[in-house]
Amino acid sequence: MARRAAGGRAASRAAARREREAASSLPRALGLTLASGVLWGVAHLWAGRRVTGALLMALFTALVSVVVVTVTVFRGSLETIAVQPEWLTRITVGLLVVGLVWAAVVIRSYAIVRPGGLTAVTRTVGGAAVGVLCVLVALPLAYAAHLGQVTNDTLSDIFQAGTGGREIDKDDPWDGQRRVNVLLLGGDSGPNRVGVRTDSMTLASMDTETGDTVLLSLPRNLEGFPMPPGPARDRFPYGFTGDGPQSPGLLNEVYEYAENHPDVVPGVPKERRGPELLKGTIGGIVGLRVDHYILVDMRGFADIIDAVGGVRMTVPEDIIYGKLNEGRVKAGTRTLTGKEALWFGRSRTNSDDYTRMGRQKCLLRAVARQADPARVLTRFDQLAAAARRAVSTDIPADLLPAFVKLSGEMRDGSKISSLQFVPPLISVGSPDFPLIRSLTSRAIASSEGRVAAAPTSPRPSTRPSTPSTGAPSTPEPQAKPVSLDDSCPS
Incomplete structure (x- = not known):
């Protein structure tokens, strides 16, 4: 009986030791998972899965290289790509796929380096940390995909589909027009x-x-x-x-x-x-x-x-607006709100159409x-x-x-x-x-x-003619x- 009790106490101590070792290994596992979120394949290489780790690293490096080259070398083309529906659709789908793959790499990385013998509490902590990391890597890509879809919908609502009745040459979209x-x-x-x-x-x-x-x-x-x-x-x-x-x-x-x-x-x-x-x-x-x-x-x-966050303008003098002249765009150089910009360009109070x-x-x-x-x-x-x-x-x-x-x-x-x-x-x-x-x-x-x-048509006179007095003539209109x-x- 005493021998069985001693054996039970030894097993309990061994289990406790394994739990402590597992708990102490959790930060290392999370660190490796984080490293794999930054550079795919790190956790796989540490776990001895060299072929898979090398392939993941190569794929990630290729994706980063494509992004860098596109932003630096083909930067001028990005704005034109961003208004083409077919490209927007491809980019949106591509961003979603990359986001899902990235999250899957993070989850799999944690799965192969996670220590055994974790308690329910440490398993929960580890799972939550990995979940947060998945959100951090996937959310920017999901938001970018959302922007692409919003752009596509907006362009479809505002601009006419098609070419406007003529074939548009990509090399000469203006059809020779100067x-x-x-x-x-x-x-x-x-x-x-x-x-x-x-x-x-x-x-x-x-x-x-x-x-x-x-x-x-x-x-x-x-x-x-x-x-x-x-x-x-x-x-x-x-x-x-x-x-x-x-x-x-x-x-x-x-x-x-x-x-x-x-x-x-x-x-x-x-x-x-x-x-x-x-x-x-x-x-x-x-x-x-x-x-x-x-x-x-x-x-x-x-x-x-x-x-767009307002528009910075210099207002030479106060601009009055409103039925009762209750509004005022104050003089000075600053960023105007939408309402102020509207009245800057719209008000005729104390001025005229031409000043406006x-x-x-x-x-x-x-x-x-x-x-x-x-x-x-x-x-x-x-x-x-x-x-x-x-x-x-x-x-x-x-x-x-x-x-x-x-x-x-x-x-x-x-x-x-x-x-x-x-x-x-x-x-x-x-x-x-x-x-x-x-x-x-x-x-x-x-x-x-x-x-x-030079114009051959005479300008209409805006004042009656007067005899010449030898005084300097009034300058002609600009x-x-x-x-x-x-x-x-x-």
Whole structure:
């Protein structure tokens, strides 16, 4: 009996010793598992599984090498890849697969180095630690896959599927065009308004080789402009006069007129009527073909600015806004919120349309130059939701990579100049359209480093003539495009 009792006590001591040894080995096992999470195969090599360990290390090294080479050597291609649905789908699936494989490697590594004889408590601690490690390695990849899916959905919602009716050559996506002209519209819709009034209309003419851009701004209250050939010109042979006797016939009414009168743009879907008629109208005014448009709802614009973390601007003087002048964008250089940026570009209190147009160009410049990928990533869901609500366009999805490359050239320091067709250069009540077209041609020639013929159309006088007194004459209105770097406060 005594001998059996002694044997039992010895077995108990041996079991306790094994438990202590197992517990002391747990940190080593977790360390090896962590090392395998950083470099696949470490735990397998330690456990003597050399072939498997070497294969895992080789696979991991290959994956890391691909990522490094892609980010360093092919960095310029990443932005264009990020707007192609087929690539986004492949990347999303690939990220999910790598995340699952990585988690499986961590779990298997722990399984082969885990000591035996663990108590329930130490097994729980070890399992929890491995679970946390799996989350740490897989969560970033899962989030990246989520961003890819959100991007894909957003692009599908905003941009037209396909090529827009023509075959797009990857080597020459612009089909030999030296310039691409995109109409940028700010639509001022709201619950107290019927339809959309385009109070901001700027034609961006971009050099497809250099990214140098000329912004041609047209005032919302331009009158007497010709309509494009076809049903619209048949209805308004002597220039647009608006919808009825109460309408002043301004340029910002064209979009809504097309929405309400589908017969002037036959065969065009409802959501494209306004843009198509306005593209043709503005193209005729400046003498250029308008290739595409982008419409941003002004209220949604504020959400977009907030989503990217604001925009840094210099406000020369306080800008007042609101029905009772209760709002104020204070003077100074700082980061504006979405609401402040909206009113910076929208308010006409104590100023006029033309001052507002100048501020809008500076705001566009700041947004284009300050796009920060890091800030965009941290607010990506919010930005995508805001873009879906606020942006519409006819740019085909297959042309997006070319536009992304072009925008990258603009960010990298291409020249952006602006020409505004406003008084005293152009009379909005009685515009000189040959002069507008001539000035447009000169502005583009200047941007391309060419010389164009001087305008031959006389400028309309803005004051009565007076006898010469020998005093210096008043300088002529500025007719050359002005660099936004010079005209915008910094």
